[in-house]
Amino acid sequence: MLCDKCKKNEAKVYYTEIINGEKKEQHLCEECALEYTSFSMGSGILNQEMTLGSLLSSILGNYASAGNIHGTEEAETEPVCKNCGMTYSEFLKEGRFGCAECYGSFQKGLEKSLRNIQGSDTHTGKKPKGFETGTEKLVKELSEIDKLSIKLQDAIEKEEFEEAARLRDRIRQLKKEEVGNA
DSSP states (O other), X not given: OBOTTTSSSBOOEXXXXXXXXXXXXXXXXXXXXXXXXXXXXXXXXXXXXXOHHHHHHHHHXXXXXXXXTTSSSSOOSOOBOTXXXXXXXXXXXXXXXXXXXXXXXXXXXXXXXXXXXXXXXXXXXXXXXXXXXXXXXXXXXXXXXXXXXXXXXXXXHTTOHHHHHHHHHHHHHHHHHHHHHO
C-alpha cells in the first residue's frame, strides 16, 4: 500500500487519530509519519524494536515538553524518585519506571500528560468480566434483610414512598420468618 500523503513510498505506519469522536486513519511512509503525526519519532524508529514503553515515553515526552512537567507555571527542579533516584527525563527516555515509588514521584506530570492525551486521568471504559469493586463484594456478603434495608433508605431519600412501604413490608416478613425458623 502506498503512503496516503506522498503517494510514492510504501506505507509502514498506520496512524489513527480520534478527535472529538471523529476517527481519522492514515497510512504513511516513515518520512511522512515524522512530518505529519502528533508525536515525535526518532529517525529510523521503524528499524528499531517498538515497545509499549518506547511508544509511551515518546507520547508522554511530547506532552511534557508542551508544558512543564510539574503542572505549575514555573518549573523549579525536575522531579526525582526518592527511592531509586530516577529523574522524569530518564523515565521518558527509558519508557519505564525504576521502582514502584516512581508512580508517586512523577504523579503530577503523569496526570497532566494523561489528561492532555485522553481528556481525563480516570478510566471510564468497560470493566473486565467478573470484576467486582470492594463495595460490590461487601454488598454481595450482606444478608437479604440488610440489602433491603439499604434499598429502603434509598427509596425514602428519593421520596418513593410506595416502594419504601413495599420494602418495609418485605423486611418485616423476612424478620418474622427468621424468628419462626430459630
